[in-house]
Amino acid sequence: xxxxxxxxxxxxxxxxxxxxxxxxxxxxxxxxxxxxxxxxxxxxxxxxxxxxxxxxxxxxxxxxxxxxxxxxxxxxxxxxxxxxxxxxxxxxxxxxxxxxxxxxxxxxxxxxxxxxxxxxxxxxxxxxxxxxxxxxxxxxxxxxxxxxxxxxxxxxxxxxxxxxxxxxxxxxxxxxxxxxxxxxxxxxxxxxxxxxxxxxxxxxxxxxxxxxxxxxxxxxxxxxxxxxxxxxxxxxxxxxxxxxxxxxxxxxxxxxxxxxxxxxxxxxxxxxxxxxxxxxxxxxxxxxxxxxxxxxxxxxxxxxxxxxxxxxxxxxxxxxxxxxxxxxxxxxxxxxxxxxxxxxxxxxxxxxxxxxxxxxxxxxxxxxxxxxxxxxxxxxxxxxxxxxxxxxxxxxxxxxxxxxxxxxxxxxxxxxxxxxxxxxxxxxxxxxxxxxxxxxxxxxxxxxxxxxxxxxxxx
Ligand code: SAH
Ligand code: SF4
Ligand code: F3S
Numbered sequence: 001x002x003x004x005x006x007x008x009x010x011x012x013x014x015x016x017x018x019x020x021x022x023x024x025x026x027x028x029x030x031x032x033x034x035x036x037x038x039x040x041x042x043x044x045x046x047x048x049x050x051x052x053x054x055x056x057x058x059x060x061x062x063x064x065x066x067x068x069x070x071x072x073x074x075x076x077x078x079x080x081x082x083x084x085x086x087x088x089x090x091x092x093x094x095x096x097x098x099x100x101x102x103x104x105x106x107x108x109x110x111x112x113x114x115x116x117x118x119x120x121x122x123x124x125x126x127x128x129x130x131x132x133x134x135x136x137x138x139x140x141x142x143x144x145x146x147x148x149x150x151x152x153x154x155x156x157x158x159x160x161x162x163x164x165x166x167x168x169x170x171x172x173x174x175x176x177x178x179x180x181x182x183x184x185x186x187x188x189x190x191x192x193x194x195x196x197x198x199x200x201x202x203x204x205x206x207x208x209x210x211x212x213x214x215x216x217x218x219x220x221x222x223x224x225x226x227x228x229x230x231x232x233x234x235x236x237x238x239x240x241x242x243x244x245x246x247x248x249x250x251x252x253x254x255x256x257x258x259x260x261x262x263x264x265x266x267x268x269x270x271x272x273x274x275x276x277x278x279x280x281x282x283x284x285x286x287x288x289x290x291x292x293x294x295x296x297x298x299x300x301x302x303x304x305x306x307x308x309x310x311x312x313x314x315x316x317x318x319x320x321x322x323x324x325x326x327x328x329x330x331x332x333x334x335x336x337x338x339x340x341x342x343x344x345x346x347x348x349x350x351x352x353x354x355x356x357x358x359x360x361x362x363x364x365x366x367x368x369x370x371x372x373x374x375x376x377x378x379x380x381x382x383x384x385x386x387x388x389x390x391x392x393x394x395x396x397x398x399x400x401x402x403x404x405x406x407x408x409x410x411x412x413x414x415x416x417x418x419x420x421x422x423x424x425x426x427x428x429x430x431x432x433x434x435x436x437x438x439x440x441x442x443x444x445x446x447x448x449x450x451x452x453x454x455x456x457x458x459x
Contacts, residue, residue: 016134017048020245025078028065030232030252031187032098033097034158034167035126036063039097041157042129054085060094066182068354072100077108083116083357092135095119097106099186102146105357111142114363123145123187126153148188154197162434164403166212170198170236171217176255179280179293179360180322180353183218190219192227199239205244211435212403213240214223221258234262238271241270247437248403248420251279256304257295264311275312276422279304280320284339285300285332287323293360298339305343316346316391316421321380324353324373326364333376340383346421347388348449385447392445399441399455404433423448 011173022043026036039061040050051057065071075096087091094117098104102122110120119136121129123146136143151171160166173188174181202213215236218224223233228248233251240249246319254263254281283289283375286297296304308315321336340348352373355362402417408426409416415429416438426449437459440452 014049015045016137017043017046017059019062019288020048020049020062021205022048022059023054023057023319024061024063026063027071027074028063028067028099030167030214031169031172031218032063032065034216035098035123036061036324037167038126038153038156038158039063039162040130040158041261042067042126043133044159045157046130055088056083057085058089058091060085061095061097062288064096064098065184066106066231066356067104067356068356069349070354074107079110079114079117081164086116089369091137093118093133093459095121095133095456097125097138099123102148102186103182103358104146107144107146111144115142117142118246120144120146120251124149124151127156132401134416141260146396148187150191154193160210166210166213167206167216168194168198168201168207168213169216169265170220170225170233170251174218176219176295177293177360178226178238178408180325180356181358183244186356189217190222190226192223195224195231195239198236198370199232199243200252202240202243202246206243206334209245209435209450211246211437212250213246215240215250216267217257218223218253220251221254221260222437232262234260234266236268236275237263237266241266241272245273245408246272249273250276250422252377256281256301259304259308261307265307267315268311274420274422275315275316276318276420278318278320279308281336281339281343282320282322282385283325283328283332284336286326288328288336291327291361291364292322292325298335301339308388314421316423318422319343319345319348321348321350322353323350323376323380324368326353326361326366326368328353328368335378337383340380340387344387344391346391346423348380348384350377350384352377389445390452392447395419395442395450396445397442400452401437402440404436406434406440406453407431419450425452426450429453429454452458 024036064075075092082094101120107120171192173190175190177184220233221252224231254277306347355366400419402425404417409412414426415423425440440454442450442452443454
């Protein structure tokens with residue numbers, strides 16, 4: 001379905017974006033956020049400048065997500081809005097990229113249904129973006145590039161949106177094929193970035209004033225298995241812990257099936273490595289975990305939590321849960337509810353199962369009514385909200401180091417910072433603290449965040 005007219009010919013590219021503005025709308029996960037930051041830098045190299053107003057844009061990119069039906073549905077309504085803008089600016093270029101368009105059927109649907117779209121490109125096309133945009137702005141027909149060619153992304157520029165925090169991908173793709181999940185199909189097989197490329201990038205970020213990095217991968221624990229030698233994720237963390245000028249290292253996501261004792265030890269020992277694991281459980285019933293192809297049992301998961309909590313006091317653990325997986329009985333669902341009670345996650349994102357075309361689970365009969373799925377979701381949310389509040393209550397009256405992110409979104413009088421264990425804290429403070437560390441004594445705990453007062457010096 002890729003367009004044979006597309007030729008990579010970067011040498012002849014002119015800065016055709018000079019004097020023009022672009023806007024990127026991003027859906028989905030942090031990996032997509034990061035991809036959008038790469039797109040932004042690539043586009044700015046063509047001369048474009050950013051705008052947040054679609055009315056002023058000469059180029060709009062929609063970076064899509066395919067993980068559930070909801071984000072896919074939103075694409076249609078957004079494209080409808082952008083279509084109207086073309087009437088005022090006929091040179092406006094609309095491009096749709098990301099995980100949804102990496103799938104042949106979705107790419108075809110967008111091309112046929114939204115004829116105003118100039119370019120449809122997949123997750124592997126980033127290195128070809130300048131040439132594709134050049135083609136798209138001249139062509140009368142929609143340009144499509146959804147090749148699964150794993151083109152090398154090393155050396156592409158990136159424009160982080162934050163001045164103190166950066167996303168750093170360490171492994172692309174996923175080999176796990178959880179039976180419900182589309183990600184392995186739209187992101188391809190696992191590819192670890194080289195140890196040196198990552199460490200060099202993080203050193204440069206620290207030199208440029210970045211204080212916090214989040215290492216990204218669908219499963220960071222499998223980092224290195226495809227590299228020569230026997231380098232592991234724990235080795236990478238220990239190396240990055242030495243980077244001068246860096247304050248904090250975060251990482252996500254961890255798959256429970258291969259979270260090693262060495263990794264727990266690295267987090268325990270690395271003074272920059274934050275005490276937080278995003279360790280999605282997905283379900284609490286062994287039969288459902290088996291049908292999901294998660295390759296761990298409820299008992300193994302609980303043991304892992306115990307090991308982490310024993311080794312790392314104050315650690316926070318967050319999770320993703322799916323309710324209403326095909327065939328999930330009331331009893332099996334209640335095992336998930338019980339898992340929440342046993343683990344006591346700091347927070348958990350629960351999702352209603354959404355069949356994804358092409359996955360193994362999509363072939364199973366989706367036999368639970370939507371009303372029942374919603375009931376289960378609300379039941380879990382209620383339990384989790386109580387537990388989150390109770391866990392946050394334990395932090396009251398204690399002093400925590402926070403990295404300041406800037407003024408609070410809801411109350412500009414307050415500053416917002418994040419503790420090492422990833423809790424948001426709002427407090428009164430001067431507004432020149434962005435990217436700096438300060439201590440805050442927690443005075444009030446809520447379900448989603450904390451309030452407190454600054455104490456002591458700022459670093
Ligand atoms: N790589 C990560 C996250 C992938 S997607 C991991 O392994 O955990 C983020 C979350 O979306 C998943 O953890 C899962 O809870 C949810 N998800 C994925 N596919 C889904 C589907 N078909 N329906 C509902 N939720 C889904
Ligand atoms: Fe999807 Fe499973 Fe891979 Fe996560 S580990 S991206 S849930 S297939
Ligand atoms: Fe992320 Fe959605 Fe793709 S969750 S990897 S943007 S399918």
